[in-house]
Amino acid sequence: MVEENLRKIKERIRSACTRSNRDPGQITIVAVSKGRPIEQIKEVLACGITDIGENRIQEAVVKYNELAAGQPAITWHMVGHLQTNKVKEAVKIFGLIQSVDSLHLAQEINKQAAKINKLQDILIEVKTSPEAAKSGLKPDEVIEVINKITGLPNIRMQGLMTIAPLAASPEEARPYFRGLKELFDEINARRITPEALRMLSMGMTDDFEIALEEGSNMVRLGRAIFE
Ligand SMILES: *Cc1c(COP(=O)(O)O)cnc(C)c1O
Helix, strand or coil: CHHHHHHHHHHHHHHHHHHCCCCHHHCEEEEECCCCCHHHHHHHHHCCCCEEEECCHHHHHHHHHHHHCCCCCCEEEECCCCCHHHHHHHHHHCCEEEEECCHHHHHHHHHHHHHCCCCEEEEEEECCCCCCCCCCECHHHHHHHHHHHCCCCCEEEEEEECCCCCCCCHHHHHHHHHHHHHHHHHHHHCCCCCCCCCEEECCCCCCHHHHHHCCCCEEEECHHHHC
């Protein structure tokens, strides 16, 4: 089932890229495996996926330990809210922490990464919609926070991430994706970071094609792969 799902997903990615004149080879698929058993992650890996996303530290640690042997190619992505008291564990296993939503959290990541001599890749999570309950920096706070994060030696800013609001139709997410792409382009045009941002993580099962049309180069897929 996973194999067939991935085949369909790749087809849809190709179409969305064709529509928007983009190279499908530049799109990273992150398989978000929260709540899914190890066996299903193995199926995904067998299909050539190397990026695995989780949103809870404890669950991720268990899976990481079980899969670490013999699977050195996996990059683990933290996509859920990260509490500062979990950062020490997080920097040990995650190649990319996508959900950095405060300077305080970035400072703690920097501190814990320094202890293990790691340059930790992160994305800044941006709250692109006014919906109250979600985490993420407000768009107008992002550049100020990035300016401070660039001074942290054990962090490498790789890009931006957003979660679009739940909507009746995926089309409703388009303005939020477009807004984040504009912010991403502005940061790079103004050379706010030492190296240009490379990753724009937007799009989930219900809205990844719209996200790709608006410039995403990293889609985080759970249900589309596993159901
Ligand atoms: C669960 C989750 C996903 C995947 O969601 P689907 O709608 O199942 O594709 C992507 N990103 C984040 C942050 C998530 O928590």
